[in-house]
Amino acid sequence: MEKKLTCIVCPLGCELVVTEKNGVVSVSGNTCPKGEAYAKNELTNPMRTVTSTVLCEDGGLVSVKTDTTIPKEKMQECMQIINSITAKLPISVGDIIIKDVFGSNIVATQNRSK
Amino acid sequence: MKDLVIIGGGPAGMSAAIAAYESGVRDILILERDAGLGGILQQCIHNGFGLHKFGEELTGPEYAWKYEKRVKELGIEHKLNTMVLDVTPDKVVTATNSEDGIFQIKAKAIILAMGCRERSKGALNIAGTRPAGIYSAGTAQKFVNTKGFLPGKNVVILGSGDIGLIMARRMTLEGAKVHAVCELMPYSGGLARNIEQCLNDFDIPLLLQHTVVEIHGKERLEGVTIAKVDANKKPICETMKYIPCDTLLLSVGLIPENELSKGANVDISSITNGAIVDQNRQTSCDGIFACGNVLHVHDLVDFVSGEAEIAGKAAADYINGRQKDKTNIVINADGKIRYTVPQKITEQKDVKVYFRVNDIYKNAKILVRDGDKVVLSKRKPRLAPGEMEYVTITAEQLKNAKTLDFCLEVQ
Ligand SMILES: Cc1cc2nc3c(=O)[nH]c(=O)nc-3n(C[C@H](O)[C@H](O)[C@H](O)COP(=O)(O)OP(=O)(O)OC[C@H]3O[C@@H](n4cnc5c(N)ncnc54)[C@H](O)[C@@H]3O)c2cc1C
Ligand code: SF4
Numbered sequence: 001m002e003k004k005l006t007c008i009v010c011p012l013g014c015e016l017v018v019t020e021k022n023g024v025v026s027v028s029g030n031t032c033p034k035g036e037a038y039a040k041n042e043l044t045n046p047m048r049t050v051t052s053t054v055l056c057e058d059g060g061l062v063s064v065k066t067d068t069t070i071p072k073e074k075m076q077e078c079m080q081i082i083n084s085i086t087a088k089l090p091i092s093v094g095d096i097i098i099k100d101v102f103g104s105n106i107v108a109t110q111n112r113s114k
Numbered sequence: 115m116k117d118l119v120i121i122g123g124g125p126a127g128m129s130a131a132i133a134a135y136e137s138g139v140r141d142i143l144i145l146e147r148d149a150g151l152g153g154i155l156q157q158c159i160h161n162g163f164g165l166h167k168f169g170e171e172l173t174g175p176e177y178a179w180k181y182e183k184r185v186k187e188l189g190i191e192h193k194l195n196t197m198v199l200d201v202t203p204d205k206v207v208t209a210t211n212s213e214d215g216i217f218q219i220k221a222k223a224i225i226l227a228m229g230c231r232e233r234s235k236g237a238l239n240i241a242g243t244r245p246a247g248i249y250s251a252g253t254a255q256k257f258v259n260t261k262g263f264l265p266g267k268n269v270v271i272l273g274s275g276d277i278g279l280i281m282a283r284r285m286t287l288e289g290a291k292v293h294a295v296c297e298l299m300p301y302s303g304g305l306a307r308n309i310e311q312c313l314n315d316f317d318i319p320l321l322l323q324h325t326v327v328e329i330h331g332k333e334r335l336e337g338v339t340i341a342k343v344d345a346n347k348k349p350i351c352e353t354m355k356y357i358p359c360d361t362l363l364l365s366v367g368l369i370p371e372n373e374l375s376k377g378a379n380v381d382i383s384s385i386t387n388g389a390i391v392d393q394n395r396q397t398s399c400d401g402i403f404a405c406g407n408v409l410h411v412h413d414l415v416d417f418v419s420g421e422a423e424i425a426g427k428a429a430a431d432y433i434n435g436r437q438k439d440k441t442n443i444v445i446n447a448d449g450k451i452r453y454t455v456p457q458k459i460t461e462q463k464d465v466k467v468y469f470r471v472n473d474i475y476k477n478a479k480i481l482v483r484d485g486d487k488v489v490l491s492k493r494k495p496r497l498a499p500g501e502m503e504y505v506t507i508t509a510e511q512l513k514n515a516k517t518l519d520f521c522l523e524v525q
Contacts, residue, residue, distance in 0.1 A: 093175075
């Protein structure tokens with residue numbers, strides 16, 4: 001089996017080729033070791049960072065992200081959770097807005113004063 | 115009177131201010147027309163910033179915050195909600211805000227860091243009506259990410275620049291359906307990783323060599339007709355297809371915001387639409403520097419910060435009379451290499467020369483010649499218009515050089 005992937009770990013975007021022979025997975029085309037790890041993960045359990053905004057109590061928005069990656073197929077569900085809450089002010093960069101969403105925390109990426 | 119006035123408080127303006135401060139200048143003023151520092155990064159809530167500079171992947175607002183924090187720690191003066199109206203060649207800045215009215219400041223040195231704006235031209239030569247629902251991708255980004263307003267539910271995107279790709283994902287996550295991204299060229303201008311994580315992840319088709327040929331709808335957009343184009347970029351009639359949609363996003367490129375620079379009589383390059391600069395990012399006007407997207411459009415903010423540090427440090431040297439100009443080397447680009455920044459070198463020291471190519475090239479050789487002499491030769495496995503590259507020319511290589519011709523040798 002041979003599969004082509006684009007590494008999304010850094011802006012270089014290396015074109016990776018993953019081959020599987022007798023249960024052994026090998027990766028080529030990567031410029032650094034992160035590419036190999038990415039490719040192996042991508043075949044079995046693709047993970048993504050989600051970034052979005054959360055509504056604040058004053059009607060404004062604060063930008064947020066998952067502080068680690070979450071399973072790719074959970075992205076829409078994660079969005080529903082993010083869109084279901086209203087955050088209290090004030091907020092500083094790094095504050096946890098929602099705990100434990102698919103193994104990750106939703107944290108603020110902006111400051112918002114009251 | 116100020117030692118240094120910086121126009122624009124985006125990543126370029128902030129980095130330049132910090133670098134100038136660290137090089138000994140204290141009397142600095144940043145003028146920013148928005149209500150906060152950070153520039154365009156405030157609306158770029160996605161991640162992908164700072165890998166080069168900080169070794170970690172940050173979102174736009176987080177990257178901006180690192181610099182804003184530093185600006186505040188150092189106590190660098192900045193005026194927000196302040197619009198600069200004019201800059202003269204003898205370095206008088208005219209600006210306005212509601213508190214001070216219209217005021218003038220004379221500066222010893224000025225750094226231009228006004229960023230860029232989106233091209234909107236792409237929309238003009240499409241047939242049909244001009245109903246509501248047509249936005250530039252950056253405007254849509256501002257609506258969604260700072261106002262929480264989703265412009266529409268059924269979207270077609272024209273142009274595959276990074277902003278368009280990022281918005282395809284963003285609008286999909288917020289519940290819209292993106293039917294297609296049409297790209298006139300046979301390749302995308304966006305990063306490969308963005309095609310993967312913004313389009314492929316959501317099964318959004320990227321239609322290369324396609325364009326929008328007609329816009330339909332009276333008051334609100336009802337749909338667009340798209341078509342494949344031939345090698346001459348002419349639409350092929352048989353391939354026309356109607357897509358119902360309520361939103362059309364245009365992501366057809368950025369151009370430096372140089373109205374002020376023109377007022378200052380700074381020489382502008384017809385290729386980059388930004389100032390022509392030397393290795394210090396000094397323009398043709400003594401003591402006026404430029405950096406960031408106002409100089410040439412960058413795809414990575416890390417490069418913006420790097421460039422701004424050069425400008426900030428050089429402005430400090432200029433203010434303190436430490437600048438030393440000795441040589442005058444002109445850099446020419448052969449066309450395959452579209453442009454270089456800097457375009458001239460005035461000092462014999464190691465210089466990183468940044469450049470962009472005009473097409474996709476595989477296994478090409480970059481040759482830098484001084485007359486018949488090859489100064490530098492470097493092979494690159496892949497070059498693309500969307501990705502900025504650089505080579506370092508050493509002080510030794512610059513010795514006795516008059517001009518440097520940047521050429522691309524393709525097999
Ligand atoms: C939508 C989008 C997505 C991007 N995605 C990425 C990415 O994923 N990764 C990455 O590394 N880079 C990305 N970039 C690139 C990066 O954000 C930019 O290169 C960088 O922000 C440019 O910085 P700048 O300071 O030159 O310009 P800007 O951030 O545009 O700042 C210019 C500032 O000048 C101010 N200004 C302009 N005119 C005046 C005036 N007359 N008076 C007073 N103030 C004025 C503006 O208000 C603004 O704050 C992206 C850019 C965009 C637009
Ligand atoms: S393989 Fe390494 S260098 Fe290449 S895109 Fe992935 S992380 Fe970047």
